[in-house]
Amino acid sequence: MNLxxxxxxxxxQYDEAKGDKNEGVAPGTPWKSLPEDYACPSCSVRTRxxxxxxxxxxxxxxx
Amino acid sequence: MNHSAVAATTSxxxxxxxxxxxxxxxIPVILGSGAFLLMVTGDMRAVWLPVIFIYVGVxxxxxxxxxxxxxxxxxxxxxxxxxxxxxYITYAAVPVLWISFIASVWFLSTHDLPWHAQLALVLxxxxxxxxxxxxxxELGHKNTALERWLAKIILAPTAYGHFFIEHNRGHHRxxxxxxxxxSSRMGxxxxxxxxxxxxxxxxxxxxxxxxxLGRCNQxxxxxxxxxxxxxxxxxxxxxxxxxxxxxxxxxYILIVSFWANFQLTLANYIEHYGLLRQEKSPxxxxxxxxxxxxxxxxxxxxxxxxxxxxxxxxxxxxTRRYQSLRHFEKAPQLPNGYLGMYIVCMLPPLWFWMxxxxxxxxxxxxxxxxxxxxxxxxxxxxxxxxxxxEGATA
Numbered sequence: 001m002n003l004x005x006x007x008x009x010x011x012x013q014y015d016e017a018k019g020d021k022n023e024g025v026a027p028g029t030p031w032k033s034l035p036e037d038y039a040c041p042s043c044s045v046r047t048r049x050x051x052x053x054x055x056x057x058x059x060x061x062x063x
Numbered sequence: 064m065n066h067s068a069v070a071a072t073t074s075x076x077x078x079x080x081x082x083x084x085x086x087x088x089x090i091p092v093i094l095g096s097g098a099f100l101l102m103v104t105g106d107m108r109a110v111w112l113p114v115i116f117i118y119v120g121v122x123x124x125x126x127x128x129x130x131x132x133x134x135x136x137x138x139x140x141x142x143x144x145x146x147x148x149x150x151y152i153t154y155a156a157v158p159v160l161w162i163s164f165i166a167s168v169w170f171l172s173t174h175d176l177p178w179h180a181q182l183a184l185v186l187x188x189x190x191x192x193x194x195x196x197x198x199x200x201e202l203g204h205k206n207t208a209l210e211r212w213l214a215k216i217i218l219a220p221t222a223y224g225h226f227f228i229e230h231n232r233g234h235h236r237x238x239x240x241x242x243x244x245x246s247s248r249m250g251x252x253x254x255x256x257x258x259x260x261x262x263x264x265x266x267x268x269x270x271x272x273x274x275x276l277g278r279c280n281q282x283x284x285x286x287x288x289x290x291x292x293x294x295x296x297x298x299x300x301x302x303x304x305x306x307x308x309x310x311x312x313x314x315y316i317l318i319v320s321f322w323a324n325f326q327l328t329l330a331n332y333i334e335h336y337g338l339l340r341q342e343k344s345p346x347x348x349x350x351x352x353x354x355x356x357x358x359x360x361x362x363x364x365x366x367x368x369x370x371x372x373x374x375x376x377x378x379x380x381x382t383r384r385y386q387s388l389r390h391f392e393k394a395p396q397l398p399n400g401y402l403g404m405y406i407v408c409m410l411p412p413l414w415f416w417m418x419x420x421x422x423x424x425x426x427x428x429x430x431x432x433x434x435x436x437x438x439x440x441x442x443x444x445x446x447x448x449x450x451x452x453e454g455a456t457a
Binding site for chain 2: 009010012021022023024025037039041042043044045046
């Protein structure tokens with residue numbers, strides 16, 4: 001299961017399959033494994049638990 | 064018919080401020096006109112006119128032209144945000160501010176001027192640098208690669224490139240909390256604040272960027288470091304100026320840069336003075352709300368500063384573009400624009416007299432909603448008879 005989550009403030013999306021290279025988050029990293037106080041890399045207003053899922057697929061994480 | 068009228072209003076929304084934003088390009092031209100006025104008139108006093116315009120003229124214009132509390136209809140915001148005209152104004156301001164900085168340093172370094180004329184030109188150029196930081200602020204919040212690079216470029220002349228990291232990822236996260244070096248406290252003067260804000264901002268920026276590079280398995284001293292990127296532009300520009308103009312340019316560059324960066328300190332000081340987000344659990348604070356920032360709807364200074372003064376909406380929605388920022392009815396309001404309040408805060412007794420009562424009114428006299436300067440809490444609670452809540456002691 002692969003989650004895509006979105007910041008409710010600015011619309012930044014985190015795709016678990018892709019991670020976030022600029023933030024040093026490796027592909028395949030589950031959102032929930034990031035620290036609780038991990039702030040949105042785009043707006044810094046919202047933190048991890050504020051993010052909302054926008055897609056929930058069975059696609060395995062890319063290697 | 065009424066429905067049609069409403070629909071027409073929304074679909075044919077015309078931004079009344081559309082061309083007023085060009086004032087943001089005019090202000091640096093006015094600030095840079097001191098040397099030109101001197102050459103034309105031969106009168107040394109002429110170089111003070113731009114400084115007087117900013118510190119006296121703009122607050123007066125704010126008083127005369129007054130406030131504008133209107134907001135664009137929400138349905139018009141996507142169109143407003145997508146309209147590239149507004150972006151082009153910010154793009155155009157980058158070379159204007161760079162040329163103004165270089166021309167001022169050149170003029171100061173190559174003309175034999177009395178100290179008072181040098182002072183006026185240094186203040187003017189520093190104010191222009193302050194406008195550069197304001198522009199870097201607007202650009203740095205955006206998600207396009209071009210705007211983020213332009214932010215680094217415009218912050219470089221006055222060596223404040225770390226602001227790009229510090230503000231977006233530090234100040235916006237910690238604003239109006241005791242751990243934020245860029246939020247001022249009730250009872251704190253600007254002259255105390257500057258010694259907390261300037262080094263605190265640099266330390267926090269470096270810490271945030273070091274952490275990010277660590278996660279990326281990148282060395283701190285690399286070109287991927289987004290603090291070092293603008294710092295290299297700074298070093299290159301300053302080196303070219305020194306080779307071209309000689310060492311005589313160095314004190315001017317340093318003093319102008321300090322004055323430019325101090326304009327940001329002034330802005331930080333007045334934007335959140337005494338306001339406090341509540342701590343929900345240790346180290347976790349409530350979301351930043353409109354009542355956690357000081358605002359001003361004064362039209363002229365807002366045109367000059369890309370709506371920076373609609374600060375509550377900016378903190379609630381940092382990626383929203385300047386032309387779309389809104390007034391909130393219950394947001395704390397300043398009695399003048401930011402430039403007028405800069406003057407006030409440089410006179411601490413006047414600042415406390417004007418602002419403490421406004422702060423208390425905005426928090427309904429609740430001491431638990433005030434961000435106090437440590438050591439002054441009890442004195443201020445007693446002085447103003449503030450409510451400390453059940454079980455709390457003054």
